[in-house]
Amino acid sequence: MQTLTLANIYELQGLKEEALDIYKEVLKKDPSNSDAKIAIRRLSGMRKKFLNVNTQMKDFFVKMDTDVEFNEFERWLLKSWN
Known part of the structure; x- marks a missing residue:
């Protein structure tokens, strides 16, 4: 049931x-x-805001668990910002 x-x-x-x-x-x-309308606007806006997300690095970030x-x-982030 979709609620x-x-x-x-x-x-x-x-x-x-x-x-x-x-x-x-x-x-x-x-x-x-109105709740559904607001939620759709909110989530649709989030999708547009993050169109250029590097999904490979996002997945790496979520799964990383060692200092290495x-x-x-961290090196990738610093390189990306420069």
Whole structure:
């Protein structure tokens, strides 16, 4: 069942695309649902804001667990900002 509660749970877990899909389904069933409209605007804006995210480095960051990996990521960040 596609509900705002389920979409909120997905969003809180970081499953933004899944949450966005549910909010859109809720809005199809109830076009006047202001909570769904606000959530769609919020999540759609986040997607546009982070279009150029390096997904490979994002995944590396999420999974890194050693000092060597941390240092590698730190070097990449410093190089990216210069």
